[in-house]
Amino acid sequence: MTALLSRGRAEALGLLERVTDPSRQRYAISLFMVGQPALSDRLAASLYYFLAAPRWSGYGDTRSHSAPLLDGLTSCRTARRALDIGTGAGPSAALVADRDPATEVTAVDTSRRMLRQARSRYPRPNLSFKHATSIRLPFPAASFDLVTSLNAVPVLDELRRVCTDDAEVLTASTTYPVRDNLSAWVGRWHEAGFVRVRTGSVGSGSWEVFTPR
Numbered sequence: 001m002t003a004l005l006s007r008g009r010a011e012a013l014g015l016l017e018r019v020t021d022p023s024r025q026r027y028a029i030s031l032f033m034v035g036q037p038a039l040s041d042r043l044a045a046s047l048y049y050f051l052a053a054p055r056w057s058g059y060g061d062t063r064s065h066s067a068p069l070l071d072g073l074t075s076c077r078t079a080r081r082a083l084d085i086g087t088g089a090g091p092s093a094a095l096v097a098d099r100d101p102a103t104e105v106t107a108v109d110t111s112r113r114m115l116r117q118a119r120s121r122y123p124r125p126n127l128s129f130k131h132a133t134s135i136r137l138p139f140p141a142a143s144f145d146l147v148t149s150l151n152a153v154p155v156l157d158e159l160r161r162v163c164t165d166d167a168e169v170l171t172a173s174t175t176y177p178v179r180d181n182l183s184a185w186v187g188r189w190h191e192a193g194f195v196r197v198r199t200g201s202v203g204s205g206s207w208e209v210f211t212p213r
Contacts, residue, residue, distance in 0.1 A: 013052060020048045028153045033188060035135060035155045046110065053089065053113040064203060066091050069150045069172035072207030075198050076168050079103050079146030083162065085134050086152025090118025092172075096148055097127040103146070106139075108132040137162050146170070156192035165212055169194065172207040179208075 023044035030037035059065045069092050078100050084093040084107040093107035105127045109115055115129045132138050134155045143162045147154075147169045154171070163169065178199045179185040186196055194210040 013055065016048055016051060020044045024048060031134070031155060032153045033184075035157060049088075049111045050113050053111065053117055059089070059091070065174050066095060066150065068174060068200075068202040068205040068207045069148065069170070070095055071200055071202045072170045072172050072198075072209060073099055073148075075200070075209060076146060076170055079144075079168075081144050082106070082146040082148065083108070083137075083139070083144040085147060085149040085154050085159070087118060087129065088114050088152070090115075090122040090129065092148060092150035093118070093127055093129070094122040094124060096146070097122075097124045101126055106130060106144075108134070108137065134158060148172075150174070156188060156194070160193050160212060163212055167212060169210040170207060171210070172205065174205045176206060177201065177204075178206040 023041040027037045027041040027045045030041065073095065079096075080103065082096050082103050082105045084096055084105065087093045087107035087109045088111070090107060093105055096103065097105040103126060105124075107118065107127065107129050109118070109129070109131070110133050112131055115131055118129050130138070134153075135158060137158050139162050141161050142164045145164045145167045147159060147163060147167060149171045151172075151174055154169075159169065178201055181196075189196065189210055193212055195213040196208055196210050198209040200207050
């Protein structure tokens with residue numbers, strides 16, 4: 001009976017993943033390009049990540065999931081204050097915190113359920129988790145000299161506001177390759193006041209480092 005219930009939950013979550021995929025894709029694109037996604041897409045994404053929190057929590061145990069971020073981190077200098085955007089269940093933030101105990105790391109996500117998982121799985125003295133949206137980050141200007149994101153989309157104008165002038169922004173993906181210099185992705189970063197300075201490929205994923213210009 002337990003096995004049947006578990007299989008039923010997995011099948012239901014798989015269906016939800018497929019049904020909400022178009023909305024989640026639109027949400028990510030609108031968030032990145034204009035910083036203001038449609039309410040319906042935002043609600044669909046929120047519902048999915050609330051129900052899928054246990055699954056995403058398990059991804060943190062898979063080395064291939066975090067490998068692009070970990071590889072990119074080796075190219076970044078040690079930070080005083082770091083921000084991890086869209087931290088989900090927290091594995092990316094924990095990697096940043098474990099790299100140097102002297103770095104004060106703050107991780108944000110819109111899902112309270114994900115954050116509960118993160119706090120439970122990754123207690124660190126130099127790591128704190130905060131409920132917040134990347135559309136309006138609750139931090140003063142020039143607060144962070146390192147910003148990281150793994151499989152998450154930042155709002156670039158707001159990101160630029162909280163970066164110091166010498167900050168490094170490391171964005172990593174488990175599934176996307178390095179984008180071409182002429183892509184809309186790189187062009188949007190340039191419009192927001194960033195320049196891409198380093199890239200790398202890891203398996204089927206990649207990482208990129210941007211700095212304010």
